Amino acid sequence: MMMMGSTFGTIGSSMASLFFIWAIVQQIFPNHLKIAIKEFLLSSFQQLCFAQRVFQIISPTSSLHVDINFPESDEYRLNHAFSAIETYLEAKATDKSKHLRGSQVKENKGLVLKRNEVKIRDEYKGVRVWWEIVTASGEERSYKLTFHNRSRSLITASYVPYVVEDGKLIKAKKQQTRLFTNNPSSQWFLSHNMWRSIEFEHPANFETLAMDPEKKKEIMSDLTAFTNGKDYYKKIGKAWKRGYLLYGAPGTSKSTMVSAMAKFLNYNIYDLELTAIKNNSELRKLLTTTSSKSIVVIEDIDCSVDLTGNRTKKLSRLSCEDNGIKLAG
Template sequence: MMQYWTTLASVMGVYAFCQTLMHTVFPPEIRFIFLKIFHRLFNWCSVYCYFDITEIDGVNTNELYNAVQLYLSSSASIIGNRLTLTRGLNSSNITFGLSNNDQIVDNFNGVNVVWEHVVTQRQSQTFAWRPLPEEKRAFILRVKKRYKEVVLGKYLDYVMEKANELRRKNQDRLLYTNSRGGSLDSRGHPWESVPFKHPSTFETLAMDDEKKSEIMEDLLDFAKGGCFYQRTGRAWKRGYLLYGPPGTGKSSMIAAMANFLGYDIYDLELTEVHTNSELRKLLMKTSSKSIIVIEDIDCSINLTNRKKSGGVGGSGSGVGSSYDCSPPGAGAVNGGGEEGGNTITLSGLLNFTDGLWSCCGSERIFVFTTNHIEKLDPALLRSGRMDMHVYMSYCSFPSLKILLKNYLGYDECDMKKEMLEQFEEVVGKAEMTPADVSEVLIKNRRDKEKALRELLEVLKMKAEKLKCRKKGDDEDVEQEKRALGSPKGIIRGNSDADGVQKGGNDEEKQEEHDVENGIVDDDDGNDNAVATTSK
């Protein structure tokens, strides 16, 4: 090491001496040639090669410079003695950076590289369309010549990747909305964004642990699966359908997913989209690493079974817009619509989720939510569009324990055994949503014992009510069966108005029951099990 420094010092000494000598003796042209030769000789003898990464490349900002700055901020925070600190717009963290003319050593796969941050004054302001900063900044990367390939081939990619990761981590998520309708902002962007600060995480989400881990693993596999999707020729996207009664945590789950993966959210308001091509444009303007959400899809667009959709009008829940539900094969018919000209089609939506355009970015997750899965067209539910169907259920005992921990700070061991047993017995029967349970706990959070007592009371009351109602319903059915004299009478013999109504109700109840058990009746009358199934 000592020897190395001695050699370097002598080379530098010779270099300085030659420069002084030349300055006094030789004319500038000769000096220039001599210096050029000397530089070449020096570079040829040196074991190092150097890469300059300037802040500005011509008149454009050099993305690599910013990436290096961010990348070094992660290690600079530990090693450096003098650091520059910055905090970006929308950022929740402070970023550390190398001070001017400081050096830092990094190691990549056993190869040492040295980064130096060099700042010099710009000589003179030449004409430029954009005023350039007075200082010229650059990172100089020094590495042994024999490792040049490693640096160019892998290290710089690694730096870029790490920087992107850090950027995502440091920057708050953004929540985009298309609530402005089809109009664009000054930069031609159809989405408006606000910082996304939803605190929901998978830890705070009340649901069964097994289900939760399954979803988390699936998300992680997806996020890390770039090579897999490339290898298998699939577009790098995944669809989730969250369904269940209101207040069971569907929206909270989306927020938890975004916070878990560090993705932005695009909340697509379908009722604000007028045509299929508008829908496509919106898709094109979404970024990678994002979650595209359509909430309450059954209410946003008439998505009943395509076979029935022609005349029946299905659920008829299109909000203030008339939607054409022509089958995918029929293409998008933008016929102007009847009320207000909205002609987004089911076909348009299907193309949005998995047509060719859906691949114009990568690493995107589509999440649809609904309270009525039975109202959705099977085409929308099929694998590849909605890969995972997650049933968000009423509050179960494991979910209740999570809520008690969230709101009261109670662990299992903090509660009396008898009380826990009572909760376990009654919570499943009460069919209360986590939102309702949360409400009781929030209201009484200053008096924890009271909160527990009141919650237990409410649960018992609800369970009792539900039991009575079910008993009443069973008795009604029995009476009707007896009256008709045949167990199948209700379905066959419902030609009178009353019978039709009741038959319909039974069907609805059956459907509800099926949904809760994760069964969906498809087009051909086959029952599909869908509860938290990954397809």
């Protein structure tokens, strides 16, 4: 920034020098030389003006540029625009990138190359913009978009919605089911680090699930009706959610059922460990940071909290095998 400011100051200083030289020329030189010198000075002045305009166009730090920040979260809620922007920028071609990072998370999968740049330049309908990932104290991340003020309408009304929608489409095509587990609140920072995740690789699906065919068909039909029922839930004034209670002894395919549901719906799974939650406030914060189109699983719910009253020890032991499932549309 200091270098660009120095460049701008040099241009202004040079223009002032040209005016000063012309004032001296008018007093000293004869008329026939004044014409030639005037043409030379006018040419130099035009070149300086052109240089100034070019500087204002190419420099993302000049006063004629506008910044828009897209934080990763907003008051404990995930900013879905941030996630879409991140996907969009990561999907951009790497052939012109000077800094890359490679990863191979599994031996049987190929090497993946991604951009590893703090600043990324993009172009939309002939307009150049700059993206920058900014990390504040406490690891609060945000994407900063910089563009020339004269393109404000195009960028805000067209480019930003295009980036967000394109990022969502790319993410949907590449989406793989992930398994999330909540971290203890001592590890949280605002809405960060509340969940950790891995790729969900359980092989079970409804085709491999051993259960009564009619009951399986009934569950699949219910899930399909739920995914297509957003307008219905809105019409009757209810949250677009669906709950299931799975119970039984170990080995009765409760986890397999969860896997089959996730594969059928293409939903992520949030495994909610209640013993890591201190109070209702923490529980609400965790739930607000889950993504849409997800399955929230609460295992051994009766063993995690005292909801059973004066049940006998035998009933309590049996109920410890219960799983609660909530689908979020």
